[in-house]
Amino acid sequence: MLEIVFPLGVSHYLIGGILVGLGISLPYLLTGIVPGVSTTFTSTWSYILRGSFFQTPGFVASRQWRLALVVGLMTGGLLYIWLFADGKAVSTSIEGWRLFIGGILIGIGTRMSGGCASGHGICGNAALERVSLVATLTFLATAIAVAKITSLVFGL
Amino acid sequence: MTRATLIFMYIGGVVFGLGLAFSGAARPEVVLSFLHLEDLGLLFVIGTALLVTLVTFQIVPHWLKKPPFGNHFAGNENLPITQRSVVGAVIFGVGWGISGLCPATSLTAVGMGNVPVVLGVIGMFLGALIYGQIRSRSEKRS
Numbered sequence: 218m219l220e221i222v223f224p225l226g227v228s229h230y231l232i233g234g235i236l237v238g239l240g241i242s243l244p245y246l247l248t249g250i251v252p253g254v255s256t257t258f259t260s261t262w263s264y265i266l267r268g269s270f271f272q273t274p275g276f277v278a279s280r281q282w283r284l285a286l287v288v289g290l291m292t293g294g295l296l297y298i299w300l301f302a303d304g305k306a307v308s309t310s311i312e313g314w315r316l317f318i319g320g321i322l323i324g325i326g327t328r329m330s331g332g333c334a335s336g337h338g339i340c341g342n343a344a345l346e347r348v349s350l351v352a353t354l355t356f357l358a359t360a361i362a363v364a365k366i367t368s369l370v371f372g373l
Numbered sequence: 374m375t376r377a378t379l380i381f382m383y384i385g386g387v388v389f390g391l392g393l394a395f396s397g398a399a400r401p402e403v404v405l406s407f408l409h410l411e412d413l414g415l416l417f418v419i420g421t422a423l424l425v426t427l428v429t430f431q432i433v434p435h436w437l438k439k440p441p442f443g444n445h446f447a448g449n450e451n452l453p454i455t456q457r458s459v460v461g462a463v464i465f466g467v468g469w470g471i472s473g474l475c476p477a478t479s480l481t482a483v484g485m486g487n488v489p490v491v492l493g494v495i496g497m498f499l500g501a502l503i504y505g506q507i508r509s510r511s512e513k514r515s
Binding site for chain 2: 222223224225226227230231232233234235236237238239240241242243244245246247248249250251252254255257258259261262266268269270271281282285286287288289290291292293294295296297298301302306307308309310311313315316317318319320321322323324326327329330331333334336337338339340342343344345346347348352353355356357358359360361363364365366367368
Protein backbone atom coordinates (compact mmCIF):
# COMPACT_ATOMS: atom_id res chain seq x y z
CA MET A 218 0.00 0.00 0.00
CA LEU A 219 2.71 2.45 1.03
CA GLU A 220 4.66 1.73 -2.17
CA ILE A 221 1.66 2.92 -4.20
CA VAL A 222 1.47 6.41 -2.69
CA PHE A 223 5.22 6.72 -1.96
CA PRO A 224 6.93 4.84 -4.83
CA LEU A 225 10.34 6.36 -4.04
CA GLY A 226 10.25 5.77 -0.28
CA VAL A 227 9.93 8.51 2.32
CA SER A 228 13.32 8.91 4.05
CA HIS A 229 14.74 11.58 1.70
CA TYR A 230 11.47 13.51 1.96
CA LEU A 231 11.63 13.42 5.78
CA ILE A 232 15.30 14.40 6.03
CA GLY A 233 14.88 17.16 3.43
CA GLY A 234 11.83 18.52 5.23
CA ILE A 235 13.65 18.63 8.57
CA LEU A 236 16.52 20.55 6.94
CA VAL A 237 14.03 23.03 5.44
CA GLY A 238 12.50 23.53 8.89
CA LEU A 239 15.94 24.05 10.47
CA GLY A 240 16.94 26.48 7.70
CA ILE A 241 13.88 28.59 8.52
CA SER A 242 14.25 28.19 12.29
CA LEU A 243 17.91 29.22 12.57
CA PRO A 244 17.57 32.84 11.36
CA TYR A 245 14.31 33.18 13.30
CA LEU A 246 15.90 31.98 16.54
CA LEU A 247 18.83 34.37 16.18
CA THR A 248 17.24 37.46 14.60
CA GLY A 249 13.48 37.09 15.22
CA ILE A 250 12.81 37.56 11.50
CA VAL A 251 10.66 35.14 9.47
CA PRO A 252 12.67 34.32 6.32
CA GLY A 253 10.05 34.57 3.54
CA VAL A 254 11.28 34.13 -0.01
CA SER A 255 8.74 35.50 -2.50
CA THR A 256 8.90 39.10 -1.19
CA THR A 257 12.42 39.24 -2.66
CA PHE A 258 10.90 39.47 -6.14
CA THR A 259 9.33 42.80 -5.12
CA SER A 260 11.91 44.16 -2.68
CA THR A 261 14.81 43.77 -5.13
CA TRP A 262 13.07 46.08 -7.63
CA SER A 263 13.18 48.82 -4.97
CA TYR A 264 16.90 49.26 -5.76
CA ILE A 265 16.07 50.68 -9.20
CA LEU A 266 12.35 51.55 -9.34
CA ARG A 267 10.81 54.59 -7.63
CA GLY A 268 7.17 53.39 -7.73
CA SER A 269 5.45 53.92 -4.38
CA PHE A 270 4.66 50.21 -3.92
CA PHE A 271 8.29 49.16 -4.43
CA GLN A 272 9.44 51.90 -2.03
CA THR A 273 7.25 50.59 0.82
CA PRO A 274 9.52 50.96 3.91
CA GLY A 275 9.22 47.26 4.78
CA PHE A 276 10.58 46.24 1.37
CA VAL A 277 13.46 48.73 1.44
CA ALA A 278 14.45 47.75 5.00
CA SER A 279 14.50 44.03 4.24
CA ARG A 280 15.86 43.95 0.67
CA GLN A 281 19.44 43.27 1.72
CA TRP A 282 18.85 40.22 3.94
CA ARG A 283 16.31 38.89 1.44
CA LEU A 284 19.06 38.76 -1.21
CA ALA A 285 21.40 37.07 1.30
CA LEU A 286 18.70 34.41 1.86
CA VAL A 287 18.28 33.94 -1.91
CA VAL A 288 22.03 33.51 -2.44
CA GLY A 289 21.95 30.99 0.43
CA LEU A 290 19.14 29.00 -1.24
CA MET A 291 21.21 28.83 -4.44
CA THR A 292 24.33 27.83 -2.51
CA GLY A 293 22.33 25.02 -0.85
CA GLY A 294 21.49 23.63 -4.30
CA LEU A 295 25.11 23.85 -5.37
CA LEU A 296 26.25 22.16 -2.15
CA TYR A 297 23.84 19.28 -2.79
CA ILE A 298 25.23 18.73 -6.29
CA TRP A 299 28.76 18.79 -4.91
CA LEU A 300 28.07 16.46 -1.96
CA PHE A 301 25.50 14.00 -3.31
CA ALA A 302 25.45 14.13 -7.12
CA ASP A 303 29.14 13.88 -8.09
CA GLY A 304 29.07 17.49 -9.24
CA LYS A 305 26.65 16.71 -12.08
CA ALA A 306 24.13 19.48 -12.77
CA VAL A 307 20.42 18.64 -12.83
CA SER A 308 18.21 19.63 -15.77
CA THR A 309 14.52 19.52 -16.55
CA SER A 310 12.44 18.28 -19.48
CA ILE A 311 9.62 20.71 -18.71
CA GLU A 312 9.05 23.07 -21.65
CA GLY A 313 10.50 26.57 -21.39
CA TRP A 314 7.15 28.29 -21.98
CA ARG A 315 5.64 26.47 -19.00
CA LEU A 316 8.51 27.56 -16.74
CA PHE A 317 8.28 31.17 -17.97
CA ILE A 318 4.47 31.60 -17.97
CA GLY A 319 4.28 29.68 -14.69
CA GLY A 320 6.96 32.00 -13.28
CA ILE A 321 5.05 35.16 -14.22
CA LEU A 322 1.85 33.84 -12.59
CA ILE A 323 3.83 32.81 -9.49
CA GLY A 324 5.34 36.32 -9.32
CA ILE A 325 1.94 38.01 -9.53
CA GLY A 326 0.07 35.51 -7.36
CA THR A 327 2.54 35.25 -4.47
CA ARG A 328 2.91 39.04 -4.23
CA MET A 329 -0.83 39.53 -4.32
CA SER A 330 -1.47 36.81 -1.76
CA GLY A 331 1.50 37.69 0.45
CA GLY A 332 3.26 34.34 0.37
CA CYS A 333 4.29 31.17 -1.44
CA ALA A 334 4.48 27.50 -0.47
CA SER A 335 7.12 28.29 2.16
CA GLY A 336 5.84 31.76 3.15
CA HIS A 337 2.20 30.75 3.68
CA GLY A 338 2.53 26.96 3.62
CA ILE A 339 5.30 26.66 6.20
CA CYS A 340 6.01 30.01 7.91
CA GLY A 341 2.46 31.39 7.96
CA ASN A 342 0.91 28.14 9.12
CA ALA A 343 3.63 27.70 11.77
CA ALA A 344 2.69 31.17 13.07
CA LEU A 345 -0.96 29.96 13.13
CA GLU A 346 -1.93 32.71 10.71
CA ARG A 347 -5.50 32.02 9.50
CA VAL A 348 -5.01 33.64 6.10
CA SER A 349 -2.08 31.26 5.47
CA LEU A 350 -4.25 28.19 6.01
CA VAL A 351 -6.85 29.54 3.59
CA ALA A 352 -4.16 30.48 1.03
CA THR A 353 -2.40 27.10 1.34
CA LEU A 354 -5.58 25.09 0.77
CA THR A 355 -6.51 27.40 -2.13
CA PHE A 356 -3.22 27.18 -4.03
CA LEU A 357 -2.87 23.46 -3.37
CA ALA A 358 -6.34 22.67 -4.73
CA THR A 359 -5.84 25.02 -7.69
CA ALA A 360 -2.44 23.56 -8.57
CA ILE A 361 -3.72 19.95 -8.45
CA ALA A 362 -6.57 20.88 -10.81
CA VAL A 363 -4.32 22.90 -13.15
CA ALA A 364 -1.67 20.14 -13.34
CA LYS A 365 -4.43 17.73 -14.41
CA ILE A 366 -5.88 20.17 -16.96
CA THR A 367 -2.40 20.97 -18.36
CA SER A 368 -1.66 17.29 -18.98
CA LEU A 369 -5.10 16.68 -20.50
CA VAL A 370 -5.02 19.72 -22.82
CA PHE A 371 -1.37 19.56 -23.90
CA GLY A 372 -0.85 15.82 -23.47
CA LEU A 373 2.22 16.48 -21.34
CA MET B 374 20.58 45.91 9.00
CA THR B 375 23.40 44.25 10.85
CA ARG B 376 26.09 42.06 9.35
CA ALA B 377 24.95 39.25 11.69
CA THR B 378 21.45 39.27 10.13
CA LEU B 379 22.93 38.90 6.65
CA ILE B 380 25.19 36.03 7.73
CA PHE B 381 22.42 34.13 9.55
CA MET B 382 20.00 34.61 6.64
CA TYR B 383 22.65 33.28 4.26
CA ILE B 384 23.40 30.23 6.45
CA GLY B 385 19.67 29.58 6.97
CA GLY B 386 19.20 29.80 3.19
CA VAL B 387 21.99 27.25 2.62
CA VAL B 388 20.37 24.72 5.00
CA PHE B 389 16.89 25.49 3.57
CA GLY B 390 18.19 25.00 0.00
CA LEU B 391 20.11 21.84 0.88
CA GLY B 392 16.87 20.43 2.33
CA LEU B 393 14.86 21.35 -0.78
CA ALA B 394 17.48 19.72 -3.02
CA PHE B 395 17.85 16.62 -0.84
CA SER B 396 14.08 16.06 -0.63
CA GLY B 397 13.60 16.36 -4.38
CA ALA B 398 11.25 19.34 -3.97
CA ALA B 399 13.65 21.48 -6.02
CA ARG B 400 12.96 19.30 -9.07
CA PRO B 401 9.81 20.47 -10.88
CA GLU B 402 9.20 16.88 -12.06
CA VAL B 403 8.90 15.72 -8.44
CA VAL B 404 6.48 18.56 -7.64
CA LEU B 405 4.35 17.74 -10.69
CA SER B 406 4.24 14.03 -9.77
CA PHE B 407 2.91 15.16 -6.39
CA LEU B 408 0.32 17.47 -7.97
CA HIS B 409 -0.72 14.55 -10.22
CA LEU B 410 -1.12 12.55 -6.98
CA GLU B 411 1.33 9.92 -8.24
CA ASP B 412 3.81 10.32 -5.36
CA LEU B 413 2.60 12.02 -2.20
CA GLY B 414 6.09 12.30 -0.66
CA LEU B 415 6.03 16.10 -0.87
CA LEU B 416 3.46 16.02 1.94
CA PHE B 417 6.26 14.68 4.16
CA VAL B 418 8.57 17.53 3.16
CA ILE B 419 5.94 20.17 3.92
CA GLY B 420 4.78 18.22 7.00
CA THR B 421 8.18 17.82 8.67
CA ALA B 422 9.30 21.34 7.70
CA LEU B 423 6.05 22.73 9.13
CA LEU B 424 6.43 20.68 12.33
CA VAL B 425 10.00 21.88 13.00
CA THR B 426 9.05 25.49 12.18
CA LEU B 427 5.86 25.31 14.26
CA VAL B 428 7.81 24.17 17.32
CA THR B 429 10.37 26.97 16.80
CA PHE B 430 7.81 29.74 16.23
CA GLN B 431 5.59 28.69 19.13
CA ILE B 432 8.23 27.82 21.74
CA VAL B 433 11.25 30.07 21.16
CA PRO B 434 9.45 33.37 22.00
CA HIS B 435 8.52 31.82 25.39
CA TRP B 436 12.11 30.84 26.13
CA LEU B 437 13.81 34.05 25.12
CA LYS B 438 12.68 37.61 25.80
CA LYS B 439 14.29 38.78 22.60
CA PRO B 440 16.43 37.24 19.86
CA PRO B 441 20.21 37.45 20.51
CA PHE B 442 20.74 39.44 17.29
CA GLY B 443 17.41 41.26 16.91
CA ASN B 444 14.78 43.39 18.63
CA HIS B 445 11.77 41.12 18.83
CA PHE B 446 10.35 37.84 17.56
CA ALA B 447 7.87 38.24 14.70
CA GLY B 448 4.65 36.43 15.49
CA ASN B 449 1.05 35.98 14.42
CA GLU B 450 -0.09 39.34 13.03
CA ASN B 451 -3.67 38.13 12.62
CA LEU B 452 -3.70 39.25 9.00
CA PRO B 453 -7.20 39.55 7.53
CA ILE B 454 -8.40 37.05 4.93
CA THR B 455 -9.00 39.35 1.98
CA GLN B 456 -10.25 38.80 -1.55
CA ARG B 457 -6.77 39.80 -2.71
CA SER B 458 -5.06 37.07 -0.67
CA VAL B 459 -7.40 34.37 -1.99
CA VAL B 460 -7.30 35.49 -5.65
CA GLY B 461 -3.50 35.73 -5.37
CA ALA B 462 -3.37 32.17 -4.04
CA VAL B 463 -5.43 30.99 -7.03
CA ILE B 464 -3.07 32.76 -9.49
CA PHE B 465 -0.04 31.29 -7.70
CA GLY B 466 -1.71 27.84 -7.82
CA VAL B 467 -2.19 28.12 -11.60
CA GLY B 468 1.50 28.99 -12.04
CA TRP B 469 2.58 26.22 -9.69
CA GLY B 470 0.42 23.65 -11.50
CA ILE B 471 1.67 24.66 -14.96
CA SER B 472 5.37 24.71 -14.09
CA GLY B 473 6.00 22.68 -10.94
CA LEU B 474 8.00 25.69 -9.70
CA CYS B 475 7.80 27.70 -6.49
CA PRO B 476 9.97 30.68 -5.43
CA ALA B 477 12.32 28.89 -3.02
CA THR B 478 12.59 25.65 -4.98
CA SER B 479 13.37 27.52 -8.24
CA LEU B 480 16.26 29.40 -6.68
CA THR B 481 17.70 26.15 -5.32
CA ALA B 482 17.16 24.49 -8.71
CA VAL B 483 19.23 27.24 -10.36
CA GLY B 484 21.96 26.55 -7.79
CA MET B 485 21.78 22.87 -8.84
CA GLY B 486 22.70 23.97 -12.35
CA ASN B 487 19.16 23.54 -13.70
CA VAL B 488 19.56 26.25 -16.37
CA PRO B 489 16.03 26.19 -17.89
CA VAL B 490 14.58 27.12 -14.49
CA VAL B 491 16.28 30.53 -14.89
CA LEU B 492 13.36 31.29 -17.27
CA GLY B 493 10.96 30.65 -14.37
CA VAL B 494 12.92 32.93 -12.02
CA ILE B 495 12.95 35.72 -14.64
CA GLY B 496 9.19 35.20 -14.94
CA MET B 497 8.78 35.59 -11.16
CA PHE B 498 10.68 38.90 -11.15
CA LEU B 499 8.57 40.08 -14.12
CA GLY B 500 5.34 39.00 -12.41
CA ALA B 501 6.27 40.90 -9.24
CA LEU B 502 7.22 43.90 -11.42
CA ILE B 503 3.81 43.86 -13.16
CA TYR B 504 1.99 43.56 -9.83
CA GLY B 505 4.10 46.29 -8.21
CA GLN B 506 3.50 48.69 -11.11
CA ILE B 507 -0.26 48.13 -10.89
CA ARG B 508 -0.22 48.74 -7.13
CA SER B 509 2.00 51.84 -7.48
CA ARG B 510 -0.43 53.34 -10.05
CA SER B 511 -3.51 52.66 -7.94
CA GLU B 512 -1.79 54.19 -4.89
CA LYS B 513 -1.01 57.31 -6.94
CA ARG B 514 -4.66 57.67 -7.96
CA SER B 515 -6.07 57.25 -4.46
